[in-house]
Amino acid sequence: MEYTLLHTGTRGTPCPECKAISFSITSPNLFNYFLGVEMKCPKCDTKLDWWELLLRHFDWNFSSYLYGIVGGLNTSLMIHMKPNEIYTLDFQEIGIPSNAKILEVTYTPNGKGLFPIEMHGNSPYRHFIPHKILLFGRPFGEPAEKTPVAVSINWVQVDEENQLWNNLVEAIEAFSIHKYPSCIIPANVAVEAKLNKILDDYLSKHASNKRVTDFLTSGATYSHQLNVLLPLISNFEKFPSLPDHIRGGLNELRDYRNKIAHKGVTTKPLDKVITGRLLCSATFALGYLNLLEKEIIKNHL
Ligand SMILES: [Zn+2]
Secondary structure (H helix, E strand, O other): OOEEEEEEEOOOEEOOOOOOOEEOOOHHHHHHHHHOOOEEOOOOOOEEOHHHHHHHHHOOOOHHHHHHOOOOEEEEEEEEEOOOOEEEEEOOOOOOOOOOEEEEEEEEEOOOEEEEEEOOOOOOOOOOOOOEEEEEEEEEOOOOOOEEEEEEEEEEOOOOOOHHHHHHHHHHHHHHOOOOHHHHHHHHHHHHHHHHHHHHHHHOOOOOHHHHHHHHHHHOOHHHHHHHHHHHHHHHOOOOOOOHHHHHHHHHHHHHHHHHHHHOOOOOOOOHHHHHHHHHHHHHHHHHHHHHHHHHHHHOO
16 A cells, blocks of 8 residues: 555634634643633734633534544545556554544545445445445546545544443544534533442442442432532542532533433533533543542552
8 A cells, every 4th residue: 555644633722813823732731720720822922711622622523622522633645556456545554543533534635536335235334334444446537647635533542441432432423424412421420420329439438338329329410420529529639629610511411411311302402612621521521530540549558
């Protein structure tokens, strides 16, 4: 397979004012947001709000910005195709791990002569993108002997140790194809299960495992965990509290989740704006819980 690898990286979030600088989507930046540390663009001095910066990614119709929020990577390469010939595009060969989830592939011919067509067997794949794609160079426009085709691949590393993160990726994936109700359950599971695990570990130091499990399943259920126990523990651990607007977003997410789980449908319609805000809340919350968990471990060593 003949190709030129151009770039692999994660999309940052650009300064809304000068657009000259992009900020990496990292946990230190997230932590500073929770701490209330003022963030300014070093180029144009504009005051930045980490939440507002990332919320925009749900509005833009660019998958790499959307997946950048959950650590998605973008790989771009240039391949050279001949008309009426088959080109084998093998993602493993260009360094994408075999267990990665391929989210989107885009082809842009940089010249005349052909357009790449993905080939398939008797039963074409519909719901997932394979790691090896056969491309047929369908002649198109003025003939050319060879045509450079830019290929852009959005993919995300699947973390088998971290099923919760994978749930969030699944929610983002549903969002990218505008299946808004399908975002709700995986996004809610990601946050609810993480919070449950933190509280379970925390309380098990003070009571028997059985009593803690009973307490968290029949006593203090998710809503109480989120609205009462979490602020209490954050305070105990001298950790910044989860901002109210994010907690509000999680409560709203839980309401939608309950409607879907109990009635099969949401009673209030879900659109791009609402779902984007709920997913942004879930992403910030999962990041928050990961940071809090590390803080608790550090404080109790
Ligand atoms: Zn700027």
